[in-house]
Amino acid sequence: MTRHDPEGLADVIRQFDEDDGYLDFASLGPPGRAVLDERRELSEVVGRARFGAIDPLYAATDRLESAVADATGFSRGNVVFQPSTSSGMMHTMFGLTGQVAVSRGEYPSTTTAAARASESLAAMTPLWFDPAHGRVTPGALRDVLTPDCRAVVVSVVDYRTGYLADLEGIRQIVGDRLLIVDAVQGFGVVDAPWTVADIVVSGGQKWLRAGWGTGFMALSDRAAETLVPVFSGFDAAHASSLEPDAVADAPPAPRRGAGAFMTGMPDPLAAAALATSLELTARAGVAAINSAVAERVSQLIDAADEVGLEVVSPRATTERAGIVVLAPPEHRLTALTAALFNHGVTATARGGTVRLSAHASTSAVTLDLVRDALGDYAATPE
Known part of the structure; x- marks a missing residue:
């Protein structure tokens, strides 16, 4: 990997303009301005x-x-x-x-x-x-x-x-x-x-x-x-x-x-x-990008834990990258996907699970939207 300057990650993140709420990089990563x-x-x-x-x-x-x-x-x-x-x-x-x-x-x-x-x-x-x-x-x-x-x-x-x-x-x-x-x-x-x-x-x-x-x-x-x-x-x-x-x-x-x-x-x-x-x-440096992704993934896992939502993807940083997989009870899947949709969170739902995938450019606003969505999900009567 080529050398990078200390400000490289911040400069690269400024290249991207995806809307707040986007958490589907495992499907498509919106290109930045340079690309x-x-x-x-x-x-x-x-x-x-x-x-x-x-x-x-x-x-x-x-x-x-x-x-x-x-x-x-x-x-x-x-x-x-x-x-x-x-x-x-x-x-x-x-x-x-x-x-x-x-x-x-x-x-x-x-x-x-x-x-x-x-x-x-x-x-x-x-x-x-x-x-x-x-x-x-x-x-x-x-x-x-x-x-x-x-x-x-x-x-x-x-x-x-x-x-x-x-x-x-x-x-x-x-x-x-x-x-x-x-x-x-x-x-x-x-x-x-x-x-x-x-x-x-x-x-x-x-x-x-x-x-x-x-x-x-x-x-x-x-x-x-x-x-x-x-x-x-x-x-x-x-x-x-x-x-x-x-x-x-x-x-x-x-x-x-x-x-x-x-x-x-x-x-x-x-x-x-x-x-x-x-x-x-x-x-930017892959190590710096990885560190930023890891921080956001940890925050997504914490948000799920706060409402008792099962996380079936790895928790250890050595066993994960940018993907978080949530597994609600079968009868609660619709409630979870609806809550995310209502708060403008883009994710992938398949096989009874919901996959969130964050990048280094994932904003604090996006993470707040997830917390709000999960809060609404938890408050929805079973």
């Missing part, structure tokens, strides 16, 4: 198509790869743009061979990619397992891994439970198997040891606040050599700089390394937006 300005200015360039102005746009991909390399610790040559976490996970699952350990509780983009790869190519076989409380821990993996298992998939932060995975502990259990990490629910707010993984995929629309259509895939040297680039398009070949007619009769082989995992040319506007977001994050 919106970047997209707007580059859209103007594309719209006018002035002489000589289009070609420089393609440098945005180089800028993105450098920003991801700085943020993850992976080499720039092992980083490639992806339009989403799902896209990176499809590349990954279809490129694996052998048995792959996958929790059934992983986000559907992972479980679906695993199922599709197994059904279509039969080169990989999912080793499905159901960890206790939905938490993929080193102990849970120790109980399910087999000698035939070649890879393990885990989310750095579980989207339902808010659990922050122990990547270093998991790495020890995984041994020489490939470790694949879905980073989208933690990247930008969790100071994780990314390089213990072999493959890291993430979208930029959540905690990085770069907007939809942004993401990346980072690979270790070993993963870059062993993962098969099944979906590797013309732009992922060394010959992509040639005229299409020159290779039409002899489709080029994929290049080596991360660059093979492209199906088409990266969107330069999306690449620039994600690069801008990563540069802002680097300026």
